[in-house]
Amino acid sequence: MLDFxxxxxxxxxxxxxxTAPVVSKVCxxxxxxxxxxxLIAPFVRANSIDLSQFYxxxxxxxxxxxxxxxxxxxxxxxxxxxxxVSPCDGLLTVYEIKDGLVIPVKQSRYxxxxxxxxxxxxxxxxxxxxxxxRLCVNHYHRYAYIDNGxxxxxxxxxxxxxxxxxxxxxxxxxxxxxxxxxxxxNTENFGKVTQxxxxxxxxxxxxNFHGRHVFRRGEEKGCFLxxxxxxxxxxxxxxxxxxxxxxxxxxMGQETDVVMGMKIGNKS
Numbered sequence: 001m002l003d004f005x006x007x008x009x010x011x012x013x014x015x016x017x018x019t020a021p022v023v024s025k026v027c028x029x030x031x032x033x034x035x036x037x038x039l040i041a042p043f044v045r046a047n048s049i050d051l052s053q054f055y056x057x058x059x060x061x062x063x064x065x066x067x068x069x070x071x072x073x074x075x076x077x078x079x080x081x082x083x084x085v086s087p088c089d090g091l092l093t094v095y096e097i098k099d100g101l102v103i104p105v106k107q108s109r110y111x112x113x114x115x116x117x118x119x120x121x122x123x124x125x126x127x128x129x130x131x132x133x134r135l136c137v138n139h140y141h142r143y144a145y146i147d148n149g150x151x152x153x154x155x156x157x158x159x160x161x162x163x164x165x166x167x168x169x170x171x172x173x174x175x176x177x178x179x180x181x182x183x184x185x186n187t188e189n190f191g192k193v194t195q196x197x198x199x200x201x202x203x204x205x206x207x208n209f210h211g212r213h214v215f216r217r218g219e220e221k222g223c224f225l226x227x228x229x230x231x232x233x234x235x236x237x238x239x240x241x242x243x244x245x246x247x248x249x250x251x252m253g254q255e256t257d258v259v260m261g262m263k264i265g266n267k268s
Contacts (some may be wrong), residue, residue, distance in 0.1 A: 028063075028205060031226050036062035047138035067141055067207075067223045077144070077218035077261035081189050084240045084265035087221070088143040088231050090133035091255035092264065094242055097234075102130045104253075112234065115196065116182060117157055124192060127237035131264075134255065135229045142223040143197070143231055144260055145215040149187035154208050156181045181206050185215070189267050191239045197222065198230040218261060240265045 030036055039062045044051060054068040078085050086092065095102045100122060103109040112122035112130070135141060145151075157180050182196040197206045206229075208222035215221070242265040246256045258264060 028225060031062045031066070034061055040065045043137075049138065063225045066137075066226050069142065070140055075140075075144075075260040078263045079217070080263075081147075082267045083263040084190060084242075084267065085146050085217075086133065086258040086260055086262045086264050087146050087195065087233065088133050088135065089140040089259045090135045090231065090257075092246060092250075092258045093132045093134075093253075093255050094246055094250045095130045095132070097125050097128050097130055100126060104132075115180075115232070116194065121184070121194065125194070125234045125236060129233075129235045129240065129242060131233040131235065133231040133233075133258070135224065135231070137226075140260065141225075141229065142260075143221050145185070145217060145219050145221050146193065146233070147185075147187040147189050147217050149185050149215060151186070151210065151213050151215060152184045153211050154181050154183050179206070181208060183208070191236045193236075194234040195221075196232040196234070197224070198232065199224075238268050241268055 031039075037059065040059055043049075043062070043065065051068075053074050054070050056065070056068060059065045059068075075089075093104065095104060097112055100111050100113060101109050102112065102115075112125055113119045116122055179199040180196050182194055185193045185195060187193050197208070199206055205225045206222070207225065209220060243263075246264060249256050
């Protein structure tokens with residue numbers, strides 16, 4: 001289906017409709033309603049989700065299931081101040097930022113300035129890392145703060161809603177076209193880290209729980225509602241030593257499966 005949508009003339013015509021934010025809003029309203037409860041059981045079966053790991057006694061609609069909360073202790077955070085951890089479950093790829101550009105293997109390149117709509121903020125991350133966590137529908141769709149610190153207000157950038165599957169990523173600069181929201185986090189151990197939440201096809205909402213906020217490592221930052229989604233972390237040069245295995249896999253265009261709270265690097 002994705003090959004048809006992104007690689008044929010007829011598919012691209014349909015794609016213009018599917019990627020429009022109004023379509024996402026309509027789908028989101030339905031998935032927020034009690035009428036959508038009938039979708040929960042087949043969704044859980046199709047994605048082999050073990051609901052015993054989650055608080056699952058009172059789903060009032062499909063999105064309650066999709067944005068379900070995990071039980072305490074199921075995603076322990078590495079508590080060492082030296083540990084740089086994943087903010088979410090997902091498939092991780094790490095890129096170096098060179099000349100203001102992120103150049104994924106076999107994907108369209110994009111600039112950090114176009115991602116953030118800010119040349120000044122983008123310049124801070126020159127020579128640093130861009131971490132891309134791609135969440136599929138079967139992943140846990142809540143995300144957390146990676147360290148102690150203070151965050152700014154959330155900045156929303158409107159746009160389209162392409163899928164974040166590889167079929168789209170190889171031809172379209174999805175991360176700079178899709179709706180997204182970012183915030184700058186002044187962390188205790190890793191400097192200024194900017195986190196970007198990117199919406200995707202049929203994602204009804206990016207739901208961040210705080211505006212300006214003093215946060216703690218492991219505290220919930222927000223969640224996505226239905227759809228595959230992406231979280232991007234921008235890290236300043238010299239702040240983090242990334243895990244060698246993750247860097248090697250990324251250099252070959254391979255994603256690494258990670259979970260929230262897992263150590264993926266160390267403080268420099």
